[in-house]
Amino acid sequence: MEQFCGRTIDWIKTGKNLEYLRRHNVNLIKKVCAYCRSQEDSKTYCEGGAKCATCTFEMDNHISRSELARAVVGWSDSQIANWEDARSIISIEDLYVYCQLCDVTLEDIIVFAR
Secondary structure (H helix, E strand, O other): OOOOOOOOEOOHHHHHHHHHHHHHOOOHHHHHHHHHHHHOOOOOOOOHHHHHHHHOOOOOOOOOHHHHHHHHHOHHHHHHHHHHHHOOOOOOOHHHHHHHHHHHHHHOOOOOOO
């Protein structure tokens, strides 16, 4: 009979993936940018979606930890920093939120140790 062995998650590399997504995933950047802009007290209300493609708002090429934390209920910028720096382990529920925001799968985020 075949024996099975569990795989270990490399939380340092997984944390780096989370940081990479925050800095480079266009879907995440657009969703967080749209949320943050919609909360501003200005006449320019951001609707997100298709309008993001033609948006002229001067946005950094990545979002900050605090911007991400503002957009997701229950997250804080220090919590995000701890996940990205592998000082704490992100829950499966929070990983699913990342997947939804970034339009990726869990397999795209989690890195297994070899």
